[in-house]
Amino acid sequence: MVTEKIGVVGAGIVGLAVARELAATRGAEVTVLEKEGRVGAHQTGHNSGVVHAGIYYPPGSLKARLCREGVALLKDYCARHALPYEEVGKLVVAATRAERPRLAALAERARANGVPGITELDALGLREVEPHAVGVAAIHSPHTAIADFPAVARRLALDVAELGGSVRLRHPVRGIRETSRGVEVVAGTGRFAFDRLVVCAGLGTDAVAAMAGRPGSVRIVPFRGEYYALRGAARGLVRGLIYPVPDPRYPFLGVHLTRHVGGEVLVGPNAVLAGAYEGYTWRNFRNFPQILAWPGTLRMARRHWRTGVKEVYGSLVKSAFTEAARRYVPELTADDLQRAAGGVRAQAVARDGSLVDDFAVDVHGNVVLVRNAPSPAATSSLAIAQHIAGIVPAPSR
Numbered sequence: 001m002v003t004e005k006i007g008v009v010g011a012g013i014v015g016l017a018v019a020r021e022l023a024a025t026r027g028a029e030v031t032v033l034e035k036e037g038r039v040g041a042h043q044t045g046h047n048s049g050v051v052h053a054g055i056y057y058p059p060g061s062l063k064a065r066l067c068r069e070g071v072a073l074l075k076d077y078c079a080r081h082a083l084p085y086e087e088v089g090k091l092v093v094a095a096t097r098a099e100r101p102r103l104a105a106l107a108e109r110a111r112a113n114g115v116p117g118i119t120e121l122d123a124l125g126l127r128e129v130e131p132h133a134v135g136v137a138a139i140h141s142p143h144t145a146i147a148d149f150p151a152v153a154r155r156l157a158l159d160v161a162e163l164g165g166s167v168r169l170r171h172p173v174r175g176i177r178e179t180s181r182g183v184e185v186v187a188g189t190g191r192f193a194f195d196r197l198v199v200c201a202g203l204g205t206d207a208v209a210a211m212a213g214r215p216g217s218v219r220i221v222p223f224r225g226e227y228y229a230l231r232g233a234a235r236g237l238v239r240g241l242i243y244p245v246p247d248p249r250y251p252f253l254g255v256h257l258t259r260h261v262g263g264e265v266l267v268g269p270n271a272v273l274a275g276a277y278e279g280y281t282w283r284n285f286r287n288f289p290q291i292l293a294w295p296g297t298l299r300m301a302r303r304h305w306r307t308g309v310k311e312v313y314g315s316l317v318k319s320a321f322t323e324a325a326r327r328y329v330p331e332l333t334a335d336d337l338q339r340a341a342g343g344v345r346a347q348a349v350a351r352d353g354s355l356v357d358d359f360a361v362d363v364h365g366n367v368v369l370v371r372n373a374p375s376p377a378a379t380s381s382l383a384i385a386q387h388i389a390g391i392v393p394a395p396s397r
């Protein structure tokens with residue numbers, strides 16, 4: 001029997017999980033092509049590290065289903081490989097009475113999504129969970145966890161190798177051609193022939209989709225998420241995860257306080273339109289013309305300019321960031337916060353300017369393209385992999 005050859009573009013947590021799943025369940029010979037010199041170099045290595053429990057997502061959506069399935073798979077995976085996984089718990093806090101109806105709706109949604117252990121707390125109750133937090137009410141999700149996603153990605157890469165596949169670092173994909181037999185890919189200095197190709201390129205999705213001749217109906221718009229880290233003793237003010245009630249108009253969750261597996265506590269991320277796909281700093285405007293050329297970008301900017309201005313202000317003025325954190329933990333001062341490394345989200349935006357909320361995967365012949373895998377895709381990665389393995393066309397024999 002001829003072994004099916006499958007290429008995967010991108011060694012982030014999604015691409016590696018997909019490669020492992022295809023090797024394990026279909027016996028495929030998988031090759032992961034990654035442009036950087038290490039796995040998890042972009043979104044997978046620059047995020048809040050939260051294993052989301054499934055509170056926020058519309059019931060019935062892919063996010064809602066794959067998040068819950070992903071949590072169970074990830075918890076088990078981390079246990080099997082002795083990787084950090086800590087159920088530190090999360091509070092979603094209403095800072096004002098006006099936020100209470102949205103908080104109540106969120107609790108209902110969490111229950112509809114099957115999130116275990118959700119309780120509704122008053123101002124006193126929330127302080128039993130987080131003694132330094134304030135608010136008028138909160139929902140508590142005791143099983144929301146933290147994990148080390150880059151460590152998960154490194155372990156997945158080992159699994160791929162143990163299953164007979166390979167992860168080729170420093171192999172930027174530069175050309176894709178569909179043939180009668182499959183897909184030819186030029187990457188690094190090599191040329192690869194695959195039966196199928198799965199693209200999990202995160203911030204590089206549009207470029208790879210264009211190479212495959214499948215630009216699609218949405219484009220990636222990069223949103224930088226900046227963080228501050230709490231210094232020394234201030235870390236003791238946060239036990240687990242403290243989140244605001246999110247604005248339902250956006251897929252981003254608002255500036256939150258998150259404990260990380262190494263004991264660090266981060267404040268962030270905000271969401272600032274970046275000037276480049278890998279725009280980790282304000283100075284990088286490399287892809288701005290291309291980002292602006294997508295009609296959806298300007299339509300989105302027109303619709304949300306007020307929020308955009310606020311986010312830019314918060315990015316440039318530290319006191320605005322401090323105030324966002326002090327809203328929930330008033331003992332914090334500006335001196336407790338120091339700049340930390342940020343990340344850039346790959347957020348798909350439609351032509352009409354709407355932000356694509358759900359995970360999105362397209363199949364075009366022998367090419368499967370992940371179009372939108374924002375948060376909670378790290379949490380959901382093992383379930384996304386099962387979902388994708390189910391839609392990669394079977395070999396025609």
Ligand SMILES: Cc1cc2nc3c(=O)[nH]c(=O)nc-3n(C[C@H](O)[C@H](O)[C@H](O)COP(=O)(O)OP(=O)(O)OC[C@H]3O[C@@H](n4cnc5c(N)ncnc54)[C@H](O)[C@@H]3O)c2cc1C
Nearest residue numbers: 010012013014035043044047048050173202204225377379
């Ligand atoms: C600030 C921030 C906070 C977040 N917080 C959370 C959280 O708490 N919990 C959660 O579940 N999710 C969170 N997320 C989302 C999560 O990090 C992503 O959804 C997830 O990492 C996506 O994984 P990925 O493999 O699709 O993308 P990536 O990790 O970005 O991987 C894509 C890979 O493709 C490679 N690539 C691109 N183009 C090419 C090319 N031409 N050739 C070869 N390789 C290429 C890139 O180098 C990269 O390594 C957050 C994201 C950000 C940015």
